[in-house]
Amino acid sequence: MKKTLILKVFNIVLLLTSNISMLCTSGLTNNTWSGRLGDQLIIYSKAKWLSYKYELDFFLQPFQHSNRLKLYFNEKNINQARFRKKITLKNEGDITTNQNESTLYKCHFFCHLENELFEEIVKNEEFSRTLKTLIKPTSEATNLKLPQDIITVAIHIRKGHHDHPLISEQIYDVKKDLYKQHPQQLDKKRTYADKAWPLKFPPEQFYIDQLKTLYTLLNKQNLYVFIFTDQDPIKIINNFKKQSPSNIKFHCHDKNENIVDENLINDMFNMSTFDCLIRPDSSYSTIAQFIGSHKVIIEPIKSYWKNNRLIISHARATIPDYKNKTTHYFSHKKNNVPLKNLLEFQFFHQ
Numbered sequence: 001m002k003k004t005l006i007l008k009v010f011n012i013v014l015l016l017t018s019n020i021s022m023l024c025t026s027g028l029t030n031n032t033w034s035g036r037l038g039d040q041l042i043i044y045s046k047a048k049w050l051s052y053k054y055e056l057d058f059f060l061q062p063f064q065h066s067n068r069l070k071l072y073f074n075e076k077n078i079n080q081a082r083f084r085k086k087i088t089l090k091n092e093g094d095i096t097t098n099q100n101e102s103t104l105y106k107c108h109f110f111c112h113l114e115n116e117l118f119e120e121i122v123k124n125e126e127f128s129r130t131l132k133t134l135i136k137p138t139s140e141a142t143n144l145k146l147p148q149d150i151i152t153v154a155i156h157i158r159k160g161h162h163d164h165p166l167i168s169e170q171i172y173d174v175k176k177d178l179y180k181q182h183p184q185q186l187d188k189k190r191t192y193a194d195k196a197w198p199l200k201f202p203p204e205q206f207y208i209d210q211l212k213t214l215y216t217l218l219n220k221q222n223l224y225v226f227i228f229t230d231q232d233p234i235k236i237i238n239n240f241k242k243q244s245p246s247n248i249k250f251h252c253h254d255k256n257e258n259i260v261d262e263n264l265i266n267d268m269f270n271m272s273t274f275d276c277l278i279r280p281d282s283s284y285s286t287i288a289q290f291i292g293s294h295k296v297i298i299e300p301i302k303s304y305w306k307n308n309r310l311i312i313s314h315a316r317a318t319i320p321d322y323k324n325k326t327t328h329y330f331s332h333k334k335n336n337v338p339l340k341n342l343l344e345f346q347f348f349h350q
Contacts (some may be wrong), residue, residue: 002064010262022307024054024092025057025101025102026056026083026100026103026105027056027057027058027059027081027083027103028047028050028057028059028106029047029049029105029106030043030044030080030106031106031107032041033108033109036284038283038285038286040064040065042050043111044063045287045290046107046111046117047133048127048130049113050092050095050107050111050113052130053120056105057076059076059081060076065264067138068137068138068264068265069134069136069137069265070136071135072138073238083103083104085104086106087103087105087106088106088108089107090111090112091111091113091115092112092114106299116327121290122325123329124325125322131290135287135290136291137269140268141265142266142270144226146273146274147224150222150223151275152274153211153214153224153226153229153274153276154226154228154270154274154277154278155207155211155225155226155279156229156271156279156282156285157207157227157229158200158229158230159282163193164190164193165192166192166193166194167192167195168203168308169308169309170203170204171203171239197281199281199299199301199303202310202312204240204298206300207240208240210278210298211223211311213298214278215248217339218343218344220247222248222249223248224249224251225240225248225250226251226252227251228252228267228270228285236252237250269288269335272286272288272292272294275293277292278297278298278299280300285337294320295319295320298316299315299316300315300316301315302314316329317339319343
């Protein structure tokens with residue numbers, strides 16, 4: 001009887017000590033949510049950066065389409081890890097104020113970083129290389145054959161393939177006819193994507209205007225432009241051509257190739273290979289920026305509505321300087337001259 005009791009106690013102690021020994025040291029994971037691929041990769045990139053910065057083990061929480069990327073097969077799976085405590089990060093300061101043994105820090109989409117993540121990518125070559133290695137298609141990507149003797153521009157236009165409809169006019173002349181329009185009647189029971197998220201769904205006019213600005217800053221050189229979109233690209237290109245000089249050549253997937261879900265990984269990877277990127281406030285094309293080596297990235301930062309027109313009042317040009325590990329930001333209205341000088345340096349003196 002006594003021997004049996006001692007044996008049971010010994011087994012319990014052995015079980016407890018073995019469980020403790022199986023606990024991981026502190027680590028970091030991506031806290032998946034309902035967002036689509038771009039959002040999930042933003043979370044992954046943030047978590048990966050924090051694990052790199054604070055020298056913590058990273059554990060992957062798989063998400064939809066992650067098995068189509070190399071990260072799925074190269075990261076430790078969260079299911080293989082055990083921790084004493086879990087903390088969801090509001091900002092990266094939560095790591096330094098909660099330094100406990102065997103803690104899993106969970107990074108979510110809105111976790112605030114000390115600096116913009118892209119700045120950290122530009123400054124840290126080793127981390128940049130790692131991210132580019134992991135956010136890469138598992139199967140051989142169908143690379144676009146880009147010309148080598150001309151500046152290439154990728155334009156990502158969201159039209160709401162998976163979202164609510166758009167309500168803004170897409171093509172207009174702000175200076176000439178802003179006050180002559182007749183507002184379209186809104187259905188108050190419906191959600192309009194560009195009303196809810198204006199910077200994610202700028203009108204086509206925004207992209208046309210930014211392309212014109214880029215063209216002028218690059219001394220009106222020939223440009224090769226590829227339109228990435230979730231709807232009919234031919235119609236969009238026709239709108240662009242009406243307001244663009246003849247030495248800007250437009251390209252896109254043909255109708256049979258423009259299958260959004262099938263091209264999801266391929267397009268993101270191809271978008272990263274262009275010289276320039278004009279994009280909305282979209283996580284998907286932000287990831288293309290993270291893994292790319294663009295010389296200039298243009299995105300919307302402020303907007304307002306005038307009747308049924310979404311007007312992008314401020315755009316930001318980002319110029320990464322990988323050589324000097326710094327990032328320059330410019331507002332078109334205030335800094336045209338230095339922006340032009342820097343662009344000329346980026347394109348003609350490297």
